[in-house]
Amino acid sequence: MTSLLIFTDLDGTLLDHHTYSFEPAKSAMLSLKTFAIPCVINTSKTFHELLPLRKALNHLDPFIVENGSAVYIPKALGLDIQEPLEEAGDYWLKAFGPNREELIRMTENQRENFTFQPFSDMSVDQLIKLTGLSQENAKLAMQREFTEPMVWTDSNQALQAFRDYLEPYGVQIQKGGRFSHLMGKECDKANAMLWLKAQYQSQHLDDELITTMALGDGENDIGMLSKADIPVVIRSPVHAPPEVPNRSDAWLTDDYGPKGWAQAINQVLIKHGIL
Structure with a gap:
């Protein structure tokens, strides 16, 4: 048995590069909530930027800020983390580098x-x-x-x-x-993703494996994409798609930004027999 765990970039991926809208992705996001599939934001944005955005998205899952520099885990999730974490209001904080x-x-x-x-x-x-x-x-x-x-x-x-x-x-x-x-040096979207994957895996039975899906459009997403089980490159209207080294299985969406994001999410849900 496998469980999906989604990691997504924001700008140019879940959010439109020009307008910052996530409207085309709303239906796919609702599907993830319906089937209790965590969708972890993994972005260059700051904690303070994400607070209003998470509210707009109704996002309740963990999130990774500033290109993998830190993970914020909502205390309300009740994840049992087996290492000391900093307290940050309503969140547990795992930092990977200097301030x-x-x-x-x-x-x-x-x-x-x-x-x-x-x-x-x-x-x-x-x-x-x-x-x-x-x-x-x-x-x-x-x-x-x-x-x-x-x-x-x-x-x-x-x-x-x-x-x-x-x-x-x-x-x-x-x-x-x-x-x-x-x-x-240790601040990296891939490192943060793998650390959080391990926390989720520890909550599951041994025979229930976590499958990670990562979606991104930029050079700073390559590490995350290369370490994900399902790497998805979101097509950009402003630059060529980044190459993911040694991953001939990386997807490239037909559509741009959030429309391409929704396309990839729906395909994975269908492939796993969820939709």
């Missing part, structure tokens, strides 16, 4: 060597211009805890040099759709 202040201190002396603009230097208006977010959502996006996004305007060669500089400090750079993200 944002440490990252800023570590990189501020490199502004003369590389060309980039970190979030900490941006105004709310600048972020709105870059992303199209509302003023309220832009303010929430700037309330980061574990990562420091930046607009990288230097060369790819310089980016590799910056990565080499940060490596001894246990810090990495992951490229997303609009930003490059400074974060701890």
Whole structure:
């Protein structure tokens, strides 16, 4: 017997790249709730950004923030986690790396060597211009805890040099759709997914295996996709689909964004005899 566990990116995947709407995915999301299939958000967004979004989605499952930097588990779920976790209001928190202040201190002396603009230097208006977010959502996006996004305007060669500089400090750079993200070396969507999968597996009988399905559209989703049992690349209207190394079984949706997301979810539910 198997149980499905869904992990999904947001921007360009569950949310439309241009409008941030999830309307085309609503029916498929309802199907997951109906059949009690957890749908874990795995995103570059912050805890504070996700609070209103989770309310709009009626999302009650765990969620992973800032590109795998931390997992928040609602206490109301009653998951029996066999390791110490931090308390964060209504949630248990598992963090995988240093906090944002440490990252800023570590990189501020490199502004003369590389060309980039970190979030900490941006105004709310600048972020709105870059992303199209509302003023309220832009303010929430700037309330980061574990990562420091930046607009990288230097060369790819310089980016590799910056990565080499940060490596001894246990810090990495992951490229997303609009930003490059400074974060701890262990902060990764795949690591967070596998950790949470293990927590769910521990709640099940030995003969009931967890099958993970991951959906994403960007370079920062490749790790998550490569480690999932069912990897799904969501087609993007603005960039070529990322390649998932050594996974000839990765799906590429016909439709873009949330419409493609719903297509993939429905196909898996049919394949597993759920729909």
